[in-house]
Amino acid sequence: MSDGDGQFGLPFDDGVLAGLKAYAGRFGMLFLLLAFNAMVLCLLWSAVLFPLQTAFFGVGIIVCVLAYLLYQTNLRQRLWVRERVRSAMGNQESLPRGISLLSILFARHTDAKDKAYRDISSQIKRITIEEINQNLERRGAQVKLDSDGNPIMTPKVKGVGQGSI
Amino acid sequence: MPEKDDMKARLARKSEEVSSAILTIVADVIMLVVWLAVESGFEHYVTPRFPVETYISRAVFLVFRVLVALSTLAIPGIYTYEDIRTMLLKSRARIRMVAKMEAAAAQEIPEKTGQEGAIQ
Numbered sequence: 001m002s003d004g005d006g007q008f009g010l011p012f013d014d015g016v017l018a019g020l021k022a023y024a025g026r027f028g029m030l031f032l033l034l035a036f037n038a039m040v041l042c043l044l045w046s047a048v049l050f051p052l053q054t055a056f057f058g059v060g061i062i063v064c065v066l067a068y069l070l071y072q073t074n075l076r077q078r079l080w081v082r083e084r085v086r087s088a089m090g091n092q093e094s095l096p097r098g099i100s101l102l103s104i105l106f107a108r109h110t111d112a113k114d115k116a117y118r119d120i121s122s123q124i125k126r127i128t129i130e131e132i133n134q135n136l137e138r139r140g141a142q143v144k145l146d147s148d149g150n151p152i153m154t155p156k157v158k159g160v161g162q163g164s165i
Numbered sequence: 166m167p168e169k170d171d172m173k174a175r176l177a178r179k180s181e182e183v184s185s186a187i188l189t190i191v192a193d194v195i196m197l198v199v200w201l202a203v204e205s206g207f208e209h210y211v212t213p214r215f216p217v218e219t220y221i222s223r224a225v226f227l228v229f230r231v232l233v234a235l236s237t238l239a240i241p242g243i244y245t246y247e248d249i250r251t252m253l254l255k256s257r258a259r260i261r262m263v264a265k266m267e268a269a270a271a272q273e274i275p276e277k278t279g280q281e282g283a284i285q
Contacts (some may be wrong), residue, residue, distance in 0.1 A: 009251065009255075010185050010186065010189045010248060010251055010252070010255075011189055011192070011248075012184070012185040012188040012189055012192075013185050016188070019185075019188060019189070019192070023192045023196075026196065026240065026244050027196065027199070029240050030196060030199065030200070030237065030240045030241065033236060033237055033240060034203055034237060037233045037236065037237065040229070041211070041229070041233075044225065044226065044229060045215065045216075048215075048216050048217075048222050049216065
């Protein structure tokens with residue numbers, strides 16, 4: 001609606017090509033909505049003709065979505081812990097590639113990283129600090145989280161068979 | 166000659182503005198026509214064939230028809246509204262600019278006449 005000078009402008013003010021591009025976007029939205037409505041209509045039609053099969057299909061889709069969400073939450077939770085451990089150990093290495101969405105979340109920039117921590121920690125409220133600490137302890141990490149969720153180094157404990165005579 | 170050039174530039178600017186507005190209106194109308202065509206096709210071909218035997222299916226289908234019509238009308242409606250508002254705001258800004266220029270010109274004239282009087 002507004003052009004570069006901060007004034008109001010119509011789609012064709014910057015030329016025919018710019019206007020056509022703007023209208024391609026608008027028509028794209030309209031056709032996307034129409035396609036979605038057509039999909040819902042098909043589902044409705046099949047629900048009238050084959051109610052049982054459609055119910056199975058619907059339940060299947062819901063189960064798939066739930067499974068995906070659970071997987072995502074679990075993955076984020078694990079990566080969150082790993083990143084915390086890495087930063088506590090002074091390792092600035094970024095997370096592995098291939099997890100594009102999460103690597104954006106876990107950006108190298110400190111502010112972005114802090115924001116990512118806040119976002120994720122608010123998303124996974126179920127996970128308490130104690131649970132994370134237990135998880136870390138089980139994995140043998142020399143780091144723990146304090147009550148604020150900040151990583152703290154734990155002193156190295158010499159165990160049996162580690163050279164103590 | 167400078168007056169002629171000025172006139173040409175003004176005409177070019179005006180024709181650019183008018184053609185932009187006309188193209189926008191045409192494109193918005195095409196969007197509305199697409200919506201109308203889809204709706205008419207839906208009502209003429211899909212609705213009579215949809216199996217509405219039970220009360221529930223009839224009610225659900227009616228709700229669906231209303232939702233489809235409103236949701237698909239929303240996109241052309243919103244953009245048409247946006248474009249109309251933009252045209253109105255532009256014309257208002259143009260009127261204000263002309264009024265400001267006229268006011269500035271009216272202020273300049275007495276100043277000039279005052280200066281001329283002082284010189285005489």
